[in-house]
Amino acid sequence: MVDVDSFIEEKLEEIATEVGDENAVIALSGGVDSSTAAALAYEAIGDQLTPVYVDTGLMRKGETEEIRETFSYMDSLRIIDAQDRFLDALSGITDPEEKRHVIGEQFIREFETVANDVDADYLVQGTIYPDRIESEGTIKSHHNVGGLPEHIDFEGIVEPMRDLYKDEVREVARELDLEEIISERMPFPGPGLAVRIIGEITEEKLEVARESNHVVEEELEEYDPWQALAAVIGKATGVKGDNRVHGWVVSVRSVESRDGMTARAQEIDWETLQRIQSRITGENETVARVVYDVTHKPPATIEYE
Numbered sequence: 680m681v682d683v684d685s686f687i688e689e690k691l692e693e694i695a696t697e698v699g700d701e702n703a704v705i706a707l708s709g710g711v712d713s714s715t716a717a718a719l720a721y722e723a724i725g726d727q728l729t730p731v732y733v734d735t736g737l738m739r740k741g742e743t744e745e746i747r748e749t750f751s752y753m754d755s756l757r758i759i760d761a762q763d764r765f766l767d768a769l770s771g772i773t774d775p776e777e778k779r780h781v782i783g784e785q786f787i788r789e790f791e792t793v794a795n796d797v798d799a800d801y802l803v804q805g806t807i808y809p810d811r812i813e814s815e816g817t818i819k820s821h822h823n824v825g826g827l828p829e830h831i832d833f834e835g836i837v838e839p840m841r842d843l844y845k846d847e848v849r850e851v852a853r854e855l856d857l858e859e860i861i862s863e864r865m866p867f868p869g870p871g872l873a874v875r876i877i878g879e880i881t882e883e884k885l886e887v888a889r890e891s892n893h894v895v896e897e898e899l900e901e902y903d904p905w906q907a908l909a910a911v912i913g914k915a916t917g918v919k920g921d922n923r924v925h926g927w928v929v930s931v932r933s934v935e936s937r938d939g940m941t942a943r944a945q946e947i948d949w950e951t952l953q954r955i956q957s958r959i960t961g962e963n964e965t966v967a968r969v970v971y972d973v974t975h976k977p978p979a980t981i982e983y984e
């Protein structure tokens with residue numbers, strides 16, 4: 680990208696020309712990519728664009744409210760509360776790829792309902808360059824919104840940021856005056872907290888994952904990580920009060936990266952790690968242990984599933 684202003688100008692024109700008088704939809708995830716693509720497309724075609732945010736129940740703490748506020752200027756915004764349907768669909772499923780598959784399918788079902796309702800011909804997507812590279816490989820199936828075009832018949836797909844890297848997307852987001860909470864937010868995977876919970880997704884594990892991720896995001900902000908996260912990785916023995924408990928093990932991870940394809944585990948000072956440990960075990964009755972993940976990518980991936 681040479682210059683942000685001319686990039687934006689060029690894309691506004693491109694989107695308006697491509698969509699013409701038809702309707703378009705975009706899946707808003709709360710992440711910087713889809714938010715930026717939505718802001719760009721909305722500026723280009725206004726209410727011909729319906730941004731759809733599906734609350735899967737696998738989102739970060741406060742995310743739905745932030746979306747509602749940030750995009751309240753878009754009259755066509757749709758927020759779908761699908762939490763119960765996702766939890767039901769995920770019940771009893773432990774295999775990582777099957778979980779992704781179930782989430783992807785349910786997402787498509789929710790999204791398709793709106794796309795049909797507004798008679799959408801075009802799909803706008805926040806795909807960026809590294810997404811295209813990673814999905815060519817076979818590391819993991821990225822449900823993201825990459826599965827949508829194969830399932831729903833659109834006249835065209837609009838991907839205004841397909842050649843950009845993440846840091847360039849953030850530049851565009853700033854230029855479009857997107858709230859800092861979005862433009863500077865860490866990347867968050869499409870399947871949400873589901874890839875930060877090993878084994879079956881239950882409400883109890885989700886609650887631990889949501890609260891722990893919130894603590895980690897807050898406490899590690901000053902380290903400016905590419906991603907900092909917490910995952911519920913299993914159970915272990917602990918002592919709470921006078922009782923031995925069999926509680927959750929939460930793994931904290933913080934990595935530096937340019938594009939997510941490779942990553943380095945960050946060195947975090949002991950005091951910060953201890954503060955994270957004491958907040959997570961203190962605020963969550965069912966957590967017995969907090970560990971820090973020192974593994975780079977490769978050999979590990981950034982997420983846990």
Ligand code: XMP
Nearest residue numbers: 821822823866867868869870939980981982
């Ligand atoms: P991994 O865990 O593969 O993650 O090292 C690399 C980057 O991709 C994100 N990620 C996903 N994004 N759908 C997504 O949209 C997924 O299924 C998915 N899995 C991982 C991850 O958060 C990191 O930024």
